[in-house]
Amino acid sequence: MILSPAFSTTWPSGLAVLAYLLGSAWPTGQTGDRQRAERPIWAALSFGWLAQAIAIVMDALSLDGPSPGARFGFAPALSVTAWLVLGVYAIENRKLGLPGMRRALALLAALSVALAWVFPGQAYVTAGSPWAPLHWLMGFASYGLFGMALLHAALLQHAEKQLRAKPVSGQIPSPGLRGQALGMPLLRLESLTIKFVGAGFVMLTLTLLFGAAFATPWRWDHKTVFSVLSWAVFAVLLLGRLRFGWRGRQAVRWLMAGSFLLLLAYVGSRFVMEVVLHRPIIA
Numbered sequence: 001m002i003l004s005p006a007f008s009t010t011w012p013s014g015l016a017v018l019a020y021l022l023g024s025a026w027p028t029g030q031t032g033d034r035q036r037a038e039r040p041i042w043a044a045l046s047f048g049w050l051a052q053a054i055a056i057v058m059d060a061l062s063l064d065g066p067s068p069g070a071r072f073g074f075a076p077a078l079s080v081t082a083w084l085v086l087g088v089y090a091i092e093n094r095k096l097g098l099p100g101m102r103r104a105l106a107l108l109a110a111l112s113v114a115l116a117w118v119f120p121g122q123a124y125v126t127a128g129s130p131w132a133p134l135h136w137l138m139g140f141a142s143y144g145l146f147g148m149a150l151l152h153a154a155l156l157q158h159a160e161k162q163l164r165a166k167p168v169s170g171q172i173p174s175p176g177l178r179g180q181a182l183g184m185p186l187l188r189l190e191s192l193t194i195k196f197v198g199a200g201f202v203m204l205t206l207t208l209l210f211g212a213a214f215a216t217p218w219r220w221d222h223k224t225v226f227s228v229l230s231w232a233v234f235a236v237l238l239l240g241r242l243r244f245g246w247r248g249r250q251a252v253r254w255l256m257a258g259s260f261l262l263l264l265a266y267v268g269s270r271f272v273m274e275v276v277l278h279r280p281i282i283a
Helices: 010-025 039-060 074-096 102-118 132-164 186-214 222-244 248-276
Strands: none
Touching (some): 010 039, 010 102, 039 074, 074 132, 074 248, 132 186, 132 248, 186 248
16 A cells, blocks of 8 residues: 555655755844844754654654654664754753754754655564563663763864864953853763663663563664673762762763764664665564
């Protein structure tokens, strides 16, 4: 049966990409009411975010395929991660006044939507456990939380480089901005980074527990091995922070190592299965 074009993910994906590109390219007001000048930007990003949400749901339920069912893959996983990161960033930007990184995030979101459009994933072959969708959702949530931790860590490193840099000749640094990351205190930014790591660690732990409990049969494949390794790295990071006060570059290195292993766990293994080997995915 051929589905109606109304059920195709082409239109929400296309609208999301256009809206994200518009929000990225729209100039930021330099004078006058900055909040009013940025309203079109956030309107475009909000529209793109909602359109991407529709595309994600349609992809996950395989509504544009021959039969409805669970469908995931490396590109939809990246799309969900970018969607979650952009949503949390928008909330933080309003409440905490985070520095404007909308251009980079909007471009990454547009790229993730385009990838999910081209590589929509495959239908999962599963034993039909009713808890399987919850296992997948928690896994994607952990991706988003660790993505936010990486975003904050990048801002933290950028701010530290600015503090260590020598002032430009003839420019008097503002004393009110010392110890801040483009308007946010460094300690506050560092605390947020660790909180996101902790939340992501909890979600990753639940993901592994649900996978071990409801996967039939349990398999030590590449996804499982890299997931467990990333869990161990994040556990060491949180323990080192709690017992030894790890911070700064040392904590960021552990965060990047754990995030890289987690990226290999699902996105990497699914990319190889879908694009390189063209093999069916078994959940």
